[in-house]
Amino acid sequence: MRVLVVEDDERLGVEVAAGLRYAGFAVDLAGHLADADFKISVNTYDCLVIDRGLPDGDGLHLVAAHRAAGHRVPVLMLTARDGLADRIAGFENGADDYLVKPFALPELTARVRALCRRREHPAPARLRLGDIDIDLPRRRVQRAGILRSLTPKEFAVLELLATRAGSVVTRSELIECCWDEMAEPASNVVDAVIAQLRRKLGAPPVIETVRGAGFMIGGEPFGP
Template sequence: MRVLVVEDDPDLQIAVPAALRSAMLAVDLVTDIAAADEALFVNEYDCVVFDRRLPDGDSIRYVRSRRQDGWVVPVLFLTAMDTLADRVDGFEHGGDDYLVKPFAVQELILRVLALSRRGLTIRPPILRYADIELDAGRREVRRAGVLVTLRAKEFCVLEYLMARPEQTVSRTDLLEHCWDAAADPMSNVVDVTITRLRARLRGGPDVIQAVRGRGYKLLSAGGAG
């Protein structure tokens, strides 16, 4: 899952992305509304974390305007504006959640994960395919009941594939959803991650199938479990 953080505080520019990356999320960081608008035009995100007081205005106005145009990406306002009226404004003008600074890092992570899983459709917290079970809340994967330890990108790729069982997913889609803007689109990071993921899921048939010239999909001999 990929998150956009819009924050102009130098300390939080480091702390917030680091916290979210520790939860296996891909994170892009921008510092004002104009840069956020450009990033949202170019990339697809599962959630956006907006500070409110930004150099080019209050982000609530931007979110309100985008909502009026039908924009549905989940938004969390992360801000020092802490009155009841501020919170009400946040929810009434397009926010899905509102967290006041200072905040507990674990609470931020849990809220962003919940919003990211919501996405454009309701996604179940536990995904299953064949003998593989992925618990998005606990960030755990099991195969045939055995816990499998995955790196952040491996978990993200598997989650993206399991949310689309037996559908072909392109390398570009995987790159855009599981890596941030620093990823080189010409690199082979997706293929390398798939290779490592297959190795970690050993102990059963290979359910990750390459589709020549198109990408990858989950497909087991017995179909979906």
């Protein structure tokens, strides 16, 4: 899942991005509205985390403009403006959640994860593929009842492949959804993570390489 953090306090932005990346998100950073607007126009995000007091305007104006244009990506306002009128304005202009500074990073992470999972047709909390059980909220994977220890990035890749079981996921799609703008698409980073996933999940292998196209997990995922 890919998140854009719009925050003009460089230190805070780096801390938030680091915390979200540690939790398995791909994170891009923007320090002002113009940069954020450009990144939203060229990338696909699962959630936006937006400060209000930015150098070139109020982050809420960006949210309102994108809602008016029909964009439905979830938005979390992260701001020091804690008045009731400020919170109401946030929701009335299209924000999905509102978190006041100072905040606890685990709470921010939980809120972002909940927003990323908000869909018109919500995904199940668990996915099963044969003897593989994926607990999405707890970020746990078991195979044949044995817990497999995955890194956040490995889990993100497995989650994307599992939710699209039976369909090919290209390297570009994996990088778009599971890495941020600092990733180097020409590198072998995707292949390295896939190789680690195969090793950790064990035999028989479940991730298939579709030559010239990408990767695929066969079958259809289903809930508990």
